[in-house]
Amino acid sequence: GENVEQHPSTLSVQEGDSAVIKCTYSDSASNYFPWYKQELGKRPQLIIDIRSNVGEKKDQRIAVTLNKTAKHFSLHITETQPEDSAVYFCAASKGYGGATNKLIFGTGTLLAVQP
């Protein structure tokens, strides 16, 4: 079945350090991989996404890499700041091209950035 595994479940880093969160998906037909940040009591916010025809994408301090062969994708945050503290969710879908927009989510990573 469709499944996305996410690790670690909690991550504590010092301000200025880098943070890496990893996800593995099971459905090889998945072609779209977004990352959402959810602060306590707020909506999930899209922070970056990647499509299956791209291996890496970067937006300022945030980058995502995709390894289709291994069915792995990762979120990299550099120069972390206290405001990066939140729960991060990875997701996978077949939405690129229109099969469905259904997102299969990972279980989330609680990132704590210590000042």
Next chain:
Amino acid sequence: KAGVTQTPRYLIKTRGQQVTLSCSPISGHRSVSWYQQTPGQGLQFLFEYFSETQRNKGNFPGRFSGRQFSNSRSEMNVSTLELGDSALYLCASSKDFHTDTQYFGPGTRLTVL
């Protein structure tokens, strides 16, 4: 552009009652999806709609239903509420069924007593 809006933001119901939640997508967006978020199960897909048609349904009992109107607004209904239905219900909108990027609303926090 205004973001995705959901009403009400909070609801308290008792077991056996039914509830209707509403979602207004971003202006110009025609696809709406619904998700249930709980501490134990995480974020789980409920259903998705496009052009007033349900395109896909998640693994939830028939007590969960939804619909989409001609203006793209969507509602979901849960009948015969159970304690386990307590959750944050999130809707997400995307431009159309062939567009992958989805934006979430603030959610409706449902508590079943």
